[in-house]
Each structure stands twice: as structure tokens, then as C-alpha cells.
Amino acid sequence: MGAGVKKFWRAGLGLFSILLFSVSGHAATYYITIAGLGGEPDYEQRFQGLANDLDKLLKDSGGDLRVYTLSGKDATRVRVNETFGTVGREAKAEDDLVVILIGHGSFDGADYKFNLPGPDISGSELASLCDKIAAKRQLIVDTTSASGGAVAALKKPGRAIITATKSGTEKNATVFARYWIEALRDPAADVDKNESITALEAFQYAERKTAEFYESQKRLATEHPQFEDTGKGDPVRAPAGESNEGLLLSTFTLLRIGQAQRAAADPAKRDLLAKKEALEQKIDKLKYEKAAMPEDEYKSQLTAALVELARVQQELEK
Numbered sequence: 001m002g003a004g005v006k007k008f009w010r011a012g013l014g015l016f017s018i019l020l021f022s023v024s025g026h027a028a029t030y031y032i033t034i035a036g037l038g039g040e041p042d043y044e045q046r047f048q049g050l051a052n053d054l055d056k057l058l059k060d061s062g063g064d065l066r067v068y069t070l071s072g073k074d075a076t077r078v079r080v081n082e083t084f085g086t087v088g089r090e091a092k093a094e095d096d097l098v099v100i101l102i103g104h105g106s107f108d109g110a111d112y113k114f115n116l117p118g119p120d121i122s123g124s125e126l127a128s129l130c131d132k133i134a135a136k137r138q139l140i141v142d143t144t145s146a147s148g149g150a151v152a153a154l155k156k157p158g159r160a161i162i163t164a165t166k167s168g169t170e171k172n173a174t175v176f177a178r179y180w181i182e183a184l185r186d187p188a189a190d191v192d193k194n195e196s197i198t199a200l201e202a203f204q205y206a207e208r209k210t211a212e213f214y215e216s217q218k219r220l221a222t223e224h225p226q227f228e229d230t231g232k233g234d235p236v237r238a239p240a241g242e243s244n245e246g247l248l249l250s251t252f253t254l255l256r257i258g259q260a261q262r263a264a265a266d267p268a269k270r271d272l273l274a275k276k277e278a279l280e281q282k283i284d285k286l287k288y289e290k291a292a293m294p295e296d297e298y299k300s301q302l303t304a305a306l307v308e309l310a311r312v313q314q315e316l317e318k
Contacts, residue, residue, distance in 0.1 A: 002049055028064040029096040030135065030251075033082060036144070037115040038205060043173070047103050048072050054100065054181050056299045060296050075198035077119045081283070084129040091311040096252065099126075101142045102177045107149030107168025110258030114144060123153030130159065139199055139252055143177035146170065148226065155232030160248045164210075165223045166235070172222040176300050180211035184255055195221070200239065200249035203227055207237070210233035247288050251281040259316070279309040 032153035035051035038044030038224050048071045055069040091097060104115040112123040130138055138159040142150050145259050149168020154161050164176035183189040189197050192202070207225040214221040226235040229248040239246025255261075260273060290298050 025215070027094045027096065028066055028091070030066045030091050031058055031068065031098045031100070032083055032087060032132075032276070033067075033069045033071075033100045034102065034114070034116075035069075036075055036101065037117050039104065039115075044072070046301055050102050050177050050181060054184070057181065057184055058255065061257075062261050063256055065255070070202060073117055076117050077121055080116070080121060080282065081129070084133065088133045091133050091135045093134045093136050095135045096140040097130065097133050098254065099130065099138070099140045100177075100180075100201060101140070101144055101147070103144050104173070105142070105144035105146040105150070106171070107146040109168070110148035112146060112153060112168055114150075115140075123150035126150075127154050127156070130154075131156075132196060137252065139247070139249075141180060141199075143174055143180060145172055145174055145223075147174075151226075151228055151235050154226050155231050158248075159231060160227065160229035160252060162199070162225065162227045162234070162249075166226050166237075170223055174210075174223045175213050176206055176210050176225055179206035180214075182206070182209065185208050187257060195258040195278065196253045196256050196280075198250055199252040199254055200246055202254055203249060242291070244288060247285065251282045253277060269316060273310055276309065276312045276316060279305055279312065283309070 015113055029250075033051050034056055036048040036096075051071040055067060058065050058067045066087070066239040068087065070079055076295060085296070087097070101114055105116060106113050114123075115124065126140070130140065136158050138156075139162070140154055140159065141162045141165045142154075143149050143194060146165060146168045146172060147163035148165040151163060165172040169243050184197060184200040186205070189201050189205040191201050203225065210223060210225060211221065224237070226237050227249060228235040229246065231245050233243050233245055236243075236245045239250070256273075281301065286293075286298065286302050286305065
């Protein structure tokens with residue numbers, strides 16, 4: 001095995017150890033949604049409405065979700081720090097953390113800031129707050145204007161970053177947040193039909209809908225959603241197998257629908273659901289690693305995983 005392939009496998013094993021935290025025991029997902037300063041009534045109502053819609057959607061979805069939502073006058077720097085402190089005391093390494101920012105952002109060429117009532121919060125300050133939370137798998141969805149300018153400060157191995165814009169210079173108000181929330185309520189976002197909507201599926205749905213919005217309005221697009229989920233690469237707009245970009249997002253379950261949602265609420269079936277999702281993650285990882293594996297080994301491992309997945313699925317359906 002060549003040095004390059006060995007390096008690939010070591011990196012893959014390290015990443016897979018992070019992915020497996022999500023299916024150990026009864027891991028919880030912590031959601032922190034912050035709707036920042038609108039600056040004028042129309043934006044204030046829009047941002048608060050989106051945050052409230054997401055709050056209700058998550059709380060109604062079942063499963064072990066811990067939901068914290070800050071909006072309006074409550075979305076201050078002090079309250080943000082308090083909320084992150086609460087989650088920091090509760091969350092364990094095997095839990096997932098999802099932070100969603102809705103509103104306006106700014107970028108001065110060096111620093112990104114998320115606009116709040118009173119003092120703003122910078123990208124580096126937000127990263128520091130996330131660093132204090134034990135959850136090994138983290139996702140930050142920054143839907144604000146200029147959000148692309150936050151990536152450098154936020155990225156870290158085990159943390160996926162999604163931004164509504166490709167740089168800090170795209171400063172117009174965005175529509176990405178609307179379609180991100182729509183993705184979580186639209187079964188069409190579940191492309192592989194496994195009744196779990198992943199962060200990658202939600203991103204691809206929202207990215208497509210955002211592009212369609214500008215096309216339908218016959219307007220020049222002023223936002224170009226992107227992601228980075230290896231902690232070391234440049235943001236991309238589509239999965240890239242060679243760099244593993246998209247692997248963490250593809251295995252990051254945001255919420256479940258249908259039978260999977262019912263299984264998550266049933267103590268007798270939670271372990272089976274965890275096994276099912278672990279196998280699906282293994283299959284996704286194999287697909288990313290296919291180019292670096294001997295063909296017969298890839299087929300053998302993939303077949304074994306698919307057979308076991310079918311068996312677990314049958315147990316879940318009983």
C-alpha cells in the first residue's frame with residue numbers, strides 16, 4: 001500500500017471515529033438557533049418568524065432533541081453566552097451540536113460579525129463558545145449576509161460549516177434560511193428515502209431552491225451557499241470524494257420523519273435505529289473511500305453492510 005493511500009486510510013479512520021459518536025447509546029442533538037438584529041420592522045418580523053418556525057418544527061419532530069431558540073430582544077450577546085454555557089454543562093461527547101444563525105452579518109475584510117441587539121458577536125468568539133461544548137460532532141449553519149467571511153474562524157475537524165454566501169463580500173440580505181427550514185419539513189429533501197434528513201440533503205435542497213428563487217425573480221444571484229466539513233479545506237458547493245468534503249454532512253442527521261421518527265420515540269426500537277444509522281454511515285464512508293480501496297474489498301464490505309442493513313430494517317418494521 002502506497003504512502004498516499006496509507007495517509008488516506010489514517011485520515012478516514014480518524015474521521016469515522018468522530019462519525020460514530022452520533023450512534024453510541026442514546027445520543028442527543030442540541031439545537032441553538034439565534035435570530036439576530038433585523039434593523040427594520042420587516043427584517044425583525046422575518047427573522048423572528050423563521051426562528052419560531054424552526055423552533056416549532058424541531059420540537060414537534062420527536063426524538064431526543066434539546067432545542068434552544070433566541071430571537072428579538074432576547075438574542076443579546078449576554079443571552080447567547082448564557083445559552084452556550086447551559087449547553088456546555090449538559091452536552092456530552094457523543095451528542096451532536098447544531099447552531100443556526102439567522103439575520104444579518106458583516107465582514108470588514110478580516111473579521112466576520114453576527115449582528116445582535118447591542119454588541120455583535122464575531123466568528124472567532126462564536127468558535128470559542130462552540131469549542132467549550134463537548135459534542136465531538138458540530139454543525140454551524142450561518143444563513144446571514146457576508147457569512148462566507150466566517151469560515152476561516154469557525155472551521156475545525158469534527159465541525160461542519162454551512163454558509164449562505166461564498167464570501168464576506170456578498171452583503172445583501174439572504175433567502176437561504178427560508179429554504180433551509182423548508183428542507184426540514186419537505187419529505188422531498190430526503191433524497192435517499194431512508195426517513196432521515198441529513199445536513200447534506202438539507203444543504204443541497206436549500207442551495208437548489210435558492211438558485212431557483214433568483215432565476216424565477218430574474219435577478220442576479222447575490223448569495224452562493226457553500227460548506228466545509230473537514231476542518232482543513234476550502235469551502236465547496238458539492239461533495240468531493242478525494243478531500244472527504246461532504247462526508248460529515250452526509251452522516252449528520254438533522255431530524256427523522258415517518259417510521260424513523262416513530263422509532264426514535266420508541267425506547268424498544270432506539271438501539272435498532274442507532275444500528276441502522278451506523279450502517280448507513282458506514283456505507284456512505286465506503287463510497288467516499290472507493291477510489292483508494294481494492295475493488296474486491298470495496299464490494300465485499302459494501303455487500304456485507306447492505307445485507308446487515310436489510311436485516312436491521314426488517315427488525316425495525318416488525
